[in-house]
Amino acid sequence: MNVSVNKVSAKEAGNQNSLQASFVKASKEYHVPLSILMSVAYNETRWEQHGGEPSTSGGYGVMHLTQVNRLPAEDAKGDGNQPSSDKSTEKYLHTLDKAATLLGAQTNDLKKDPDLNIRGGAAILAEYEKQTYGKISDNPADWYGAIAMYSESDNELTATGFADQVYATIQKGVEKNTSGGEHLKLTSEDIKPNKKTANSLQLKKTKETNVDCPNGVDCQFIPALYQAFSSSPGDYGNYDLANRPYDGLNIRYIVIHDIEGSYEAGINTFLRPSYVSAHYVVRSSDGQITEMVRPKDVAWQAGNWYINSHSIGIEHEGYAVEGASWYSEPMYQQSAKLVKYLAKAYNIPLDRQHILGHDNVPGLDTKHQRAMHWDPAAYWDWSHYFELLGAPFTSNSVAVDKSSDNQKNKQIVTINPNFNNNLPTLTYNNQPLEARPSDFVYLYSEPSFQAPLLGDPLIHPTGAGTTEIQDWGDKAVSGQTFYQVDKDGDWTAINYGGQKAWFYNPQGKNSTKGKGLIITPKEGMTSIPVYGSAYPEAGAFQSLGDPIVSNKTIYTMPAGQKYIGTGPVQSDYYFAKLFNQPSTYHVVKGNDEYYQITYNHRIAFVKKSDVDILK
Numbered sequence: 001m002n003v004s005v006n007k008v009s010a011k012e013a014g015n016q017n018s019l020q021a022s023f024v025k026a027s028k029e030y031h032v033p034l035s036i037l038m039s040v041a042y043n044e045t046r047w048e049q050h051g052g053e054p055s056t057s058g059g060y061g062v063m064h065l066t067q068v069n070r071l072p073a074e075d076a077k078g079d080g081n082q083p084s085s086d087k088s089t090e091k092y093l094h095t096l097d098k099a100a101t102l103l104g105a106q107t108n109d110l111k112k113d114p115d116l117n118i119r120g121g122a123a124i125l126a127e128y129e130k131q132t133y134g135k136i137s138d139n140p141a142d143w144y145g146a147i148a149m150y151s152e153s154d155n156e157l158t159a160t161g162f163a164d165q166v167y168a169t170i171q172k173g174v175e176k177n178t179s180g181g182e183h184l185k186l187t188s189e190d191i192k193p194n195k196k197t198a199n200s201l202q203l204k205k206t207k208e209t210n211v212d213c214p215n216g217v218d219c220q221f222i223p224a225l226y227q228a229f230s231s232s233p234g235d236y237g238n239y240d241l242a243n244r245p246y247d248g249l250n251i252r253y254i255v256i257h258d259i260e261g262s263y264e265a266g267i268n269t270f271l272r273p274s275y276v277s278a279h280y281v282v283r284s285s286d287g288q289i290t291e292m293v294r295p296k297d298v299a300w301q302a303g304n305w306y307i308n309s310h311s312i313g314i315e316h317e318g319y320a321v322e323g324a325s326w327y328s329e330p331m332y333q334q335s336a337k338l339v340k341y342l343a344k345a346y347n348i349p350l351d352r353q354h355i356l357g358h359d360n361v362p363g364l365d366t367k368h369q370r371a372m373h374w375d376p377a378a379y380w381d382w383s384h385y386f387e388l389l390g391a392p393f394t395s396n397s398v399a400v401d402k403s404s405d406n407q408k409n410k411q412i413v414t415i416n417p418n419f420n421n422n423l424p425t426l427t428y429n430n431q432p433l434e435a436r437p438s439d440f441v442y443l444y445s446e447p448s449f450q451a452p453l454l455g456d457p458l459i460h461p462t463g464a465g466t467t468e469i470q471d472w473g474d475k476a477v478s479g480q481t482f483y484q485v486d487k488d489g490d491w492t493a494i495n496y497g498g499q500k501a502w503f504y505n506p507q508g509k510n511s512t513k514g515k516g517l518i519i520t521p522k523e524g525m526t527s528i529p530v531y532g533s534a535y536p537e538a539g540a541f542q543s544l545g546d547p548i549v550s551n552k553t554i555y556t557m558p559a560g561q562k563y564i565g566t567g568p569v570q571s572d573y574y575f576a577k578l579f580n581q582p583s584t585y586h587v588v589k590g591n592d593e594y595y596q597i598t599y600n601h602r603i604a605f606v607k608k609s610d611v612d613i614l615k
Contacts, residue, residue, distance in 0.1 A: 063121025145197030156203035214341035236579035253311035287334025306533035323379025336388035352479035362532035414514035447491030497600035536590020565597035
């Protein structure tokens, strides 16, 4: 076994790209084995700088140096009552400040300068090596404890899991082209880590080992934090207790997220007072699954309390804008096994009306609709995912004959471009992204590439859509089903978000036949409200003495438009406001019924009393 700290000479480094040279230089300066330094960075960020912007867990730069002085005030619970927190993050999430002190540099410089960021990460690792091993070792095997410490977790499974992954990456080696156009390579080495170096960390063991996962997957249980955060009984997190479905809350959806960070960063976030959680987290490299909230309980994950109450949330390691680097085949395989298992257990249909991306979840009002998340975004391969689920989109095909029912079904189309051949132009923060396989088709105001992209009225009230990856208003996604209203040569028009939207569809290559209920405003009505939830009418709350939670209009559907949906479902609201007081929790059931529709990029709800179902 070669235990040399540096495998690349300074001369060789000078002939390589700047990031590779920065790793070599920092390795020499702080005596951190190059393989250790590069593998830690790869598992944190895939060697991406992210333009100096933080991850959702507050990490900056290639080394994911953290700075979180105030916990997020994001309303992941989605009930409109999210408290703002300035609670201490204790000893964690401050490696950026620590690195700046060690380097005698400014924190803002470490955020923006990749070279300085890598030096900061190396300095931190060297300090942790002294603390865990007693001195700087030139043997990469002796850095196991330092790497576990770098994870910033005091949970044994999370910290050692990160260290194990770092060494697994070294064992197999890796090379990658970054979004900045640089090619980096980590040569494989046969290193067996000295795991005793983590003994001094006194990591916390997870007491409960029972997991709710399918057989044959690598699954562990690390419970998310459930704790009161202040003396106020309503200030707590990171999820709500329930007894679904036996308490009257059926589990109807599974929501697919990406973490916008690494696997351990996602787990760490849910272990701290963050007001955020998910039921499961999936690792990119091998598809390992960590269960954190039991499916019976309500995780704060989707930003919409109605959807949260009826869903299971699954977070996936990675960044949406770099999905191709993170959404691996092992991740797809293991995630799909989990979804199939959960869908069978809770009778959830395997279709895109019930297996949602976070980007398909609506806001509860116009303000939140504009600000809703857009992950897992364009690089998530929905078509492949549903093939793994055993429910390919082509199975939605409906035989067409001369009956009126089937003639109407002929007008239903499911978006289904060939993922691998679909390479649309995309930008992020006005910068072009590398052309990569994507899961959507652009929507235009007219049947022409020269026409403006469709503009969602809440995102672009006076303008057209954009090619920005986060602009969901002009993108129809694989598996979504719409009503076809027109055709012009190679172009197909659908009803979408209250408008007539055109997508390029030569010989039907970007769609397949679909099926579902055809829903339209009731005859005689000029328009109807479109909602982000199916909450009950005011009387249902008053009869129980609960505060009224109003169902707010986010769009209006014009007369004559048609959308594809499911239902109807009875309106309900899960009342859970106080920490650890299940006796006060209850489901408010209403008399109103709703149909769920795919209205635009996101699902939405319309009242049964406002619509006709075309027969």
